[in-house]
Amino acid sequence: MRDLLEIEHLRTYFKTEDGVVKAVDDVGLHVRQGETVCIVGESGSGKSITAMSIMGLIEGPAGKVNSGHIWFDGQDLLSFNKNELRAVRGNEIAMIFQEPMSSLNPVLTIGQQLIEPLIEHQKMNKKLAKKRAIELIGEVGISRAEQIFTSYSHELSGGMLQRIMIAIAISCRPKLLIADEPTTALDVTIQAQILDLLRKFKADSQMSILLITHDLGVVAEMADYVVVMYAGKVVEEGEVVELFQNPQHPYTRGLLKSKPVINQRQDELYSIPGQVPNPLELKESCYFHDRCEHCMAICRTQEPVLKNVANGQKVACWLYEEAVIHV
Numbered sequence: 216m217r218d219l220l221e222i223e224h225l226r227t228y229f230k231t232e233d234g235v236v237k238a239v240d241d242v243g244l245h246v247r248q249g250e251t252v253c254i255v256g257e258s259g260s261g262k263s264i265t266a267m268s269i270m271g272l273i274e275g276p277a278g279k280v281n282s283g284h285i286w287f288d289g290q291d292l293l294s295f296n297k298n299e300l301r302a303v304r305g306n307e308i309a310m311i312f313q314e315p316m317s318s319l320n321p322v323l324t325i326g327q328q329l330i331e332p333l334i335e336h337q338k339m340n341k342k343l344a345k346k347r348a349i350e351l352i353g354e355v356g357i358s359r360a361e362q363i364f365t366s367y368s369h370e371l372s373g374g375m376l377q378r379i380m381i382a383i384a385i386s387c388r389p390k391l392l393i394a395d396e397p398t399t400a401l402d403v404t405i406q407a408q409i410l411d412l413l414r415k416f417k418a419d420s421q422m423s424i425l426l427i428t429h430d431l432g433v434v435a436e437m438a439d440y441v442v443v444m445y446a447g448k449v450v451e452e453g454e455v456v457e458l459f460q461n462p463q464h465p466y467t468r469g470l471l472k473s474k475p476v477i478n479q480r481q482d483e484l485y486s487i488p489g490q491v492p493n494p495l496e497l498k499e500s501c502y503f504h505d506r507c508e509h510c511m512a513i514c515r516t517q518e519p520v521l522k523n524v525a526n527g528q529k530v531a532c533w534l535y536e537e538a539v540i541h542v
């Protein structure tokens with residue numbers, strides 16, 4: 216039996232004037248029912264493109280899912296046509312984006328945007344959809360629901376808009392919610408409230424969450440399982456406690472070291488030296504090699520594959536390859 220979401224060997228590439236950007240390159244990922252999986256990684260590591268590939272939002276001609284499988288509830292989404300995808304999107308799989316302002320339509324009222332999926336996917340009539348929409352506004356913790364129903368997005372604060380995005384996303388009781396940096400644009404108190412909301416809906420409905428964030432605090436709060444991406448690849452993955460207590464990949468260690476800890480204040484915050492490589496200049500190698508303090512000769516010429524190490528974690532790093540002579 217397959218997990219709710221199983222991504223296998225996903226490759227999503229963009230053709231640009233300067234060459235091919237392998238935004239997502241042979242990525243695998245599993246999300247079980249009721250589980251929260253977090254994808255972490257620096258800017259440009261392929262997190263959003265992974266999410267957009269699942270949602271069927273990679274639009275040609277430049278961008279294309281080149282190969283792989285995205286099994287959702289036993290069916291390969293990559294074999295779906297546009298209509299089949301539309302039936303799943305916003306219904307069984309919903310997504311919330313980092314910028315609620317740009318995801319909501321400024322010329323439609325909040326109410327119009329809330330009732331649309333209820334009418335399309337849940338086949339409700341307008342009256343029932345309106346009743347449900349007003350309930351949903353209340354469920355995401357906004358008072359004066361009837362007044363908000365007739366408001367436009369520019370009349371709401373960032374925190375309220377993100378709550379509305381969540382209301383739209385959960386309106387059809389999705390099996391999977393993809394949240395791409397849902398709290399990055401919000402201040403910390405609102406951020407905590409939004410995360411609490413997501414947790415509440417997850418507990419109520421056994422929904423699964425694929426949460427994309429670069430904030431390790433959010434990961435620690437939310438994740439059951441963590442996938443670390445770097446330059447379009449998964450470099451490490453594991454249960455959240457194991458991964459935080461026992462990170463294996465030098466990149467994961469660097470990420471965790473970059474997180475400020477109140478009782479271990481330093482004069483300067485640690486940051487991983489160097490920069491994410493230019494996606495147009497990647498050659499066969501470990502893509503992290505020139506930022507890695509453990510870099511060996513083989514790291515410069517061959518790509519390590521993801522393999523099981525201790526504690527059920529998986530890591531793609533030559534340090535864990537026993538046959539390698541560590542030089």
Ligand SMILES: Nc1ncnc2c1ncn2[C@@H]1O[C@H](COP(=O)(O)OP(=O)(O)OP(=O)(O)O)[C@@H](O)[C@H]1O
Binds near residue numbers: 261264265429
């Ligand atoms: N339309 C596009 N055309 C060309 N390259 C693209 C396009 N969209 C994304 N990319 C490239 O794909 C790579 C992955 O981008 P992606 O948006 O998935 O990163 P990310 O991990 O979500 O980063 P961030 O944390 O900044 O949101 C980047 O190198 C990006 O430049």
Ligand SMILES: [Mg+2]
Binds near residue numbers: 262263264395
């Ligand atoms: Mg992104």
